[in-house]
Amino acid sequence: MSEITKFRKFIDNQSLTREKEDLTYTLFEKLDFIDELPQISFFRSDFRGSKFVDVQFYKNNFDRADFISAVFDRCSFKEVNIAASEIKNCYFNNCEFTLNDYANTSIQECTFENCNFENEQFLVNMKNCKFINCNLHKCQFERSTTEKMDFKHCHISESNMATMHAENYSFSFCKLENVSFGISYIFGYLFHETDISGLDVLYRGNSVKMNIENFSEYIISLLSHQRFYEFINAKIFLFKKFDEIPDHFSHALIELSKINNSTRKLQITYILDMISFYTLNNQLPYKFICEILKRLDQFDWSIFPFDEQLVYMSLHKKIEMIITNFQYDYSFIESSADSTLFLTFTCKTDEYQEAFEITTNMLDELHSKLGFPKKYNLILKEKGSWILTFVVASTVGLMLPKLFNDYSNIYFNFVLKNRLLKKAELLLDNVTVNTDNIPTVIETLQLSSDLFSKAGLTNQKLDTLTASEAFKKIVSRVDINV
Numbered sequence: 001m002s003e004i005t006k007f008r009k010f011i012d013n014q015s016l017t018r019e020k021e022d023l024t025y026t027l028f029e030k031l032d033f034i035d036e037l038p039q040i041s042f043f044r045s046d047f048r049g050s051k052f053v054d055v056q057f058y059k060n061n062f063d064r065a066d067f068i069s070a071v072f073d074r075c076s077f078k079e080v081n082i083a084a085s086e087i088k089n090c091y092f093n094n095c096e097f098t099l100n101d102y103a104n105t106s107i108q109e110c111t112f113e114n115c116n117f118e119n120e121q122f123l124v125n126m127k128n129c130k131f132i133n134c135n136l137h138k139c140q141f142e143r144s145t146t147e148k149m150d151f152k153h154c155h156i157s158e159s160n161m162a163t164m165h166a167e168n169y170s171f172s173f174c175k176l177e178n179v180s181f182g183i184s185y186i187f188g189y190l191f192h193e194t195d196i197s198g199l200d201v202l203y204r205g206n207s208v209k210m211n212i213e214n215f216s217e218y219i220i221s222l223l224s225h226q227r228f229y230e231f232i233n234a235k236i237f238l239f240k241k242f243d244e245i246p247d248h249f250s251h252a253l254i255e256l257s258k259i260n261n262s263t264r265k266l267q268i269t270y271i272l273d274m275i276s277f278y279t280l281n282n283q284l285p286y287k288f289i290c291e292i293l294k295r296l297d298q299f300d301w302s303i304f305p306f307d308e309q310l311v312y313m314s315l316h317k318k319i320e321m322i323i324t325n326f327q328y329d330y331s332f333i334e335s336s337a338d339s340t341l342f343l344t345f346t347c348k349t350d351e352y353q354e355a356f357e358i359t360t361n362m363l364d365e366l367h368s369k370l371g372f373p374k375k376y377n378l379i380l381k382e383k384g385s386w387i388l389t390f391v392v393a394s395t396v397g398l399m400l401p402k403l404f405n406d407y408s409n410i411y412f413n414f415v416l417k418n419r420l421l422k423k424a425e426l427l428l429d430n431v432t433v434n435t436d437n438i439p440t441v442i443e444t445l446q447l448s449s450d451l452f453s454k455a456g457l458t459n460q461k462l463d464t465l466t467a468s469e470a471f472k473k474i475v476s477r478v479d480i481n482v
Helices: 212-224 228-239 245-256 262-280 286-298 306-324 330-334 352-370 394-404 438-444 449-455 469-477
Strands: 026-032 051-058 066-068 071-073 076-078 086-088 091-093 096-098 105-108 111-113 116-118 124-132 135-137 145-152 155-161 165-172 175-182 190-192 200-203 206-209 340-347 377-382 387-393 478-481
Touching: 165 175, 190 228, 190 262, 200 212, 206 212, 212 228, 228 245, 228 262, 245 262, 245 286, 262 306, 286 306, 330 394, 340 352, 340 394, 352 387, 352 394, 387 394
Parallel strands: 026 051, 051 071, 051 076, 066 086, 071 091, 076 096, 086 105, 091 111, 096 116, 105 124, 111 124, 116 135, 124 145, 135 155, 145 165, 155 175, 165 190, 175 200
Antiparallel strands: 200 206, 340 387, 340 478, 377 387
């Protein structure tokens, strides 16, 4: 049986050359190199799996050093030589970076959290890195190569990201001030709760503000170059024209399927990742997602090699799982107004009348609480443990999982696919609902505390909720399939 590797503590032996040294799984704690003259050199040393806590680096030499799966907590780097070093799968928390020397530094799969970067001149190869609650001020990335960078709750100011390879960025809840990006990559970036009006885009040698007027012609030209991912993304984050996108999406799949090289796979992957990002962040309306999922279902994926199919199918499933796990907010529910979906109840009773009364009472109660007209139709009933399928306003169907999510005695299987039903003529006509009071419904529906113990419910977030008798019956008597 293998034992857990123990950290050994770094001992300063007063040597100024700790070069080519095996310092793997070593604990560096409460060290201050600022007052040491000259500074210690760690040229070509190996720091795999090591941990650094409260260490102040100053003018140290880490040229060609290896940092693999290392952790840095409350450390500072000032005028440090990190040239040509390998930094991979490392975690930096509460660290400060100022005026360091990056010359062909490789930074891969790293996370920076609560870190500050000041006056950094990056010359790096950086990929698959995350920045969380970080500040980047007066940073330059000239001639760097970066890809798949994720920024969340970051403040980036007076920084130039325009003169480098900078592909596939995402920004969530970020503040961008006097930041420059290059025209070659900006429309491949994903934005959520991030103001882009102040961005400067380097375009034809000039710095141009990001807006529709300045880039309409350029965005249209993306289609002629088969840059479908960037075109569709621009339509979402800049134009916000969702009605046109499903057709562009289908066209992209068809055209890309004609290309027999890696360009196809990369673009399709980026497109599906983009839809996942915006779906997860509640930036796409209900009808749009339904239409995209329908197009994905209809497309013939068998034309691709099997290993390629697996990639696309997993991303398709990811989009579905975001919805089926109810990762949507009330704006998504509100966007479903004026549409319908099928709601199936699997009732734990052999008596049809009892099953019908339980389900219709529950639907009546929910419509009443939402302030909606009681407008739904039973369109299919299957005998056994009675399975009743209703067509209801989509808003009603989407509210049910939000009310009962995580309840152990209720099973939700949320399906956004169109079903072929013989009684299609019974679908609701002219469905119009007022969604103004949706956010308050959860607060007004209450579930008595004794029901939790009787039903074995464990959702602490809903401990203050109670429901009517109809809802109580549903908890223990019905499975719901939306």
